[in-house]
Amino acid sequence: MNIYEEDILDHYENPSNYGTLENPDISYEEDNPLCGDQIRMDLQVEDGVITDLRFCGHGCTISQAAASMLTEEIKGKRLDEVKQLSKDDILDMLGIPLGPVRLKCGLLALKVLKAGAYGLKGWPGEEDEETE
Amino acid sequence: MHAQPMNNSPNAFDVEAIRNDFSILKGENDLPLIYLDSAATSQTPDCVIEAMDAYYRTYNSNIHRGIYRISEEATAKYEEARQQIGRFINARRSSQIIFTRNTTESINLVAYSWGSANLREGDEILVTLMEHHSNLLPWQLLSQRTGAKLRFIEITDEGVLQLDSLEELLTERTKIVAMTHVSNVLGTINPVQELIAAAHAVGAKVLIDGAQSVPHFDVDVQGLDCDFLAFSGHKMCGPTGIGVLYGKLDLLEEMPPFLGGGSMIRSVQRESSTYADVPAKFEAGTPAISEAIGLGAAVDYLDNVGLEAIFVHEQELLEYAHQKLSEIEGITIYGPKPRQKTGAITFNLEGIHPHDLAGVLDTVGVAVRAGHHCAQPLMQKFGVIATVRASFYLYNRLDEIDTLHEGLLKAQRMLTRRRR
Numbered sequence: 109m110n111i112y113e114e115d116i117l118d119h120y121e122n123p124s125n126y127g128t129l130e131n132p133d134i135s136y137e138e139d140n141p142l143c144g145d146q147i148r149m150d151l152q153v154e155d156g157v158i159t160d161l162r163f164c165g166h167g168c169t170i171s172q173a174a175a176s177m178l179t180e181e182i183k184g185k186r187l188d189e190v191k192q193l194s195k196d197d198i199l200d201m202l203g204i205p206l207g208p209v210r211l212k213c214g215l216l217a218l219k220v221l222k223a224g225a226y227g228l229k230g231w232p233g234e235e236d237e238e239t240e
Numbered sequence: 241m242h243a244q245p246m247n248n249s250p251n252a253f254d255v256e257a258i259r260n261d262f263s264i265l266k267g268e269n270d271l272p273l274i275y276l277d278s279a280a281t282s283q284t285p286d287c288v289i290e291a292m293d294a295y296y297r298t299y300n301s302n303i304h305r306g307i308y309r310i311s312e313e314a315t316a317k318y319e320e321a322r323q324q325i326g327r328f329i330n331a332r333r334s335s336q337i338i339f340t341r342n343t344t345e346s347i348n349l350v351a352y353s354w355g356s357a358n359l360r361e362g363d364e365i366l367v368t369l370m371e372h373h374s375n376l377l378p379w380q381l382l383s384q385r386t387g388a389k390l391r392f393i394e395i396t397d398e399g400v401l402q403l404d405s406l407e408e409l410l411t412e413r414t415k416i417v418a419m420t421h422v423s424n425v426l427g428t429i430n431p432v433q434e435l436i437a438a439a440h441a442v443g444a445k446v447l448i449d450g451a452q453s454v455p456h457f458d459v460d461v462q463g464l465d466c467d468f469l470a471f472s473g474h475k476m477c478g479p480t481g482i483g484v485l486y487g488k489l490d491l492l493e494e495m496p497p498f499l500g501g502g503s504m505i506r507s508v509q510r511e512s513s514t515y516a517d518v519p520a521k522f523e524a525g526t527p528a529i530s531e532a533i534g535l536g537a538a539v540d541y542l543d544n545v546g547l548e549a550i551f552v553h554e555q556e557l558l559e560y561a562h563q564k565l566s567e568i569e570g571i572t573i574y575g576p577k578p579r580q581k582t583g584a585i586t587f588n589l590e591g592i593h594p595h596d597l598a599g600v601l602d603t604v605g606v607a608v609r610a611g612h613h614c615a616q617p618l619m620q621k622f623g624v625i626a627t628v629r630a631s632f633y634l635y636n637r638l639d640e641i642d643t644l645h646e647g648l649l650k651a652q653r654m655l656t657r658r659r660r
Contacts, residue, residue: 112596
């Protein structure tokens with residue numbers, strides 16, 4: 109499995125919903141200090157529904173393609189629905205397995221979304237798991 | 241089957257014979273492993289794996305305790321490893337070799353034990369801008385504990401130490417100079433001999449981070465006259481989990497213990513204790529026994545191949561890598577030219593994130609490191625967040641650099657098409 113599938117490269121080169129919103133209801137930005145990937149996400153929300161959104165930033169193909177795919181996925185969805193999105197949903201969108209280092213790149217957009225929309229600060233999928 | 245002694249003749253260096261000593265390089269996977277990340281961790285020759293295996297299979301027992309055959313054998317082998325490593329760096333006595341987990345722990349030992357006992361407000365600690373975080377954070381912490389000031393030797397745009405301000409930086413206030421022998425990012429070989437002499441002239445002690453030098457060329461602690469030398473087993477054909485601190489005997493003897501526990505005592509009362517002599521004073525608890533024995537086997541292996549021959553071989557690889565990679569349009573190579581450095585070439589390709597470069601190289605079987613290399617102040621100096629580093633060791637071949645070159649061109653074709 110090649111992590112540089114055409115689909116990922118297409119999203120990297122021609123990202124969906126790229127840019128910023130003029131008056132976003134939610135705007136949040138975060139970077140991954142390990143590699144410098146950086147993503148900002150602007151959301152417009154009406155009656156709990158994401159009616160419009162943009163992302164911008166820079167970084168590796170995985171971080172930017174995942175952000176593009178995520179914006180396509182959540183546009184028009186309810187915020188409480190979007191809250192349920194997990195690490196596995198991102199991996200499904202990307203369609204490739206990711207090693208532990210690249211996983212952080214893949215999850216950066218979701219982290220930005222969750223921190224901006226719900227104040228959740230951890231890396232999605234890296235919650236301290238019970239060992240029982 | 242191990243590489244035969246090379247009689248110090250670079251012409252006798254037989255890379256294929258050496259590769260045969262490393263099971264992992266025999267290419268039993270779909271893609272051959274083109275391992276260009278030895279500065280992070282080196283591959284382990286079969287003789288080292290066998291030495292550790294023999295401990296667990298035939299004489300596994302704790303050391304310095306048992307009055308029975310296999311414990312005596314384990315103790316003898318563990319202490320023999322200390323002797324081998326002492327000879328390898330030309331320590332006067334084997335008791336100057338303290339086993340730790342790694343370079344990081346060795347440096348922390350000095351910063352906590354020697355540093356806390358000897359530094360106070362108004363004193364200064366001198367480091368360089370090219371330190372690995374492991375030779376920076378322990379001194380930052382010491383500075384915060386004691387109020388001593390941390391100062392930096394800057395580096396030039398070419399990635400070598402800027403020594404014209406040394407006189408201003410190195411004064412009677414300087415109590416310790418902690419510096420890397422070889423930069424883990426740039427491969428720069430620092431003029432440590434001169435700096436040690438200059439530091440001693442103002443009464444400062446010197447700790448050398450030898451993590452990237454001891455594996456690659458002859459480091460003679462008596463010749464250098466360093467006060468401390470720290471290095472790791474896993475970057476010199478040994479296992480992980482074992483490192484070394486060398487120290488001058490008088491310093492080690494007057495230093496207070498670092499970790500307390502079993503093995504490091506002479507006698508223990510309810511409220512206080514007296515401590516064992518060095519090196520036991522600094523080896524509390526059951527150590528990494530098989531790993532120490534493995535490191536002993538590793539230095540024997542390196543001795544047999546010959547460090548001089550290894551250095552010459554690496555220079556040849558570096559010259560070729562510089563020549564091939566310089567041909568690539570949009571490449572920036574950081575650090576000095578070959579001959580002033582060893583082991584590593586660090587670069588970026590314009591418009592491509594280092595993670596993506598490493599990711600595409602992985603698709604052609606090439607393992608390199610991408611990131612900040614635990615040297616963020618150095619990255620800041622060059623104005624980058626991350627770079628790609630290819631690093632070499634005795635088992636690398638020239639044709640592996642061709643594959644690296646092709647992989648970089650592939651990445652360029654894939655990733656610099658129509659990006660906004």
